[in-house]
Amino acid sequence: MLIKLLLVIGVIAAVYFFFIKKSTPLTKERHDKKRKENDDETMVECTVCSTFITTNEAIIVDKKFYCSTECRDKA
Numbered sequence: 001m002l003i004k005l006l007l008v009i010g011v012i013a014a015v016y017f018f019f020i021k022k023s024t025p026l027t028k029e030r031h032d033k034k035r036k037e038n039d040d041e042t043m044v045e046c047t048v049c050s051t052f053i054t055t056n057e058a059i060i061v062d063k064k065f066y067c068s069t070e071c072r073d074k075a
């Protein structure tokens with residue numbers, strides 16, 4: 001009887017951990033996506049004229065940010 005009870009607990013635990021394991025990558029993926037979206041909206045300063053632009057608008061050369069090709073050429 002006790003062995004049967006332990007077996008039932010074991011099965012419940014296995015199912016529980018299976019679902020926890022299964023749901024974890026989804027949660028992680030969602031977090032990564034959110035972080036990526038936030039990165040795109042990060043404001044950075046133009047190295048030349050100090051204008052603030054978002055990272056997805058900025059021109060990035062040698063890890064420096066430029067608001068336009070003109071500023072990039074000036075640098």
Ligand SMILES: [Zn+2]
Pocket residue numbers: 046047048049050051066067068071
């Ligand atoms: Zn600029």
